Amino acid sequence: MPPEVLRTVNHSLLEYLGHIMISESTINKVRELPIEEIIRPYVKLSKKGSSLMGLCPFHEERTGSFSVSPSKNLFHCFGCDRGGDGITFIMEKEGFPLWTPSSSSRSVTR
Numbered sequence: 001m002p003p004e005v006l007r008t009v010n011h012s013l014l015e016y017l018g019h020i021m022i023s024e025s026t027i028n029k030v031r032e033l034p035i036e037e038i039i040r041p042y043v044k045l046s047k048k049g050s051s052l053m054g055l056c057p058f059h060e061e062r063t064g065s066f067s068v069s070p071s072k073n074l075f076h077c078f079g080c081d082r083g084g085d086g087i088t089f090i091m092e093k094e095g096f097p098l099w100t101p102s103s104s105s106r107s108v109t110r
């Protein structure tokens with residue numbers, strides 16, 4: 001591939017990544033939101049004790065094993081073992097990476 005073509009490809013790739021990567025300030029804003037507010041548009045949640053339960057959006061199921069802990073600001077599915085914070089949820093649900101220097105050091109539990 002001639003270098004100028006390569007440059008064009010790299011440029012559009014960067015532009016593409018710029019569109020799908022959400023800025024760090026957006027991520028910080030999402031982190032400040034209560035996790036149930038992030039998940040509620042996707043999952044119908046009902047209160048069970050100190051947690052909220054619903055049908056997991058990541059795997060097929062009829063009984064809810066998807067649990068949201070508002071006090072810890074974390075979600076966890078006992079069926080498919082996915083879990084994490086609001087950022088992880090959006091990443092998993094929307095299927096795009098939100099890696100930033102600050103979030104890449106955090107461990108994401110699946």
Ligand SMILES: [Zn+2]
Pocket residue numbers: 056057058059066077078079080081082
């Ligand atoms: Zn699940």
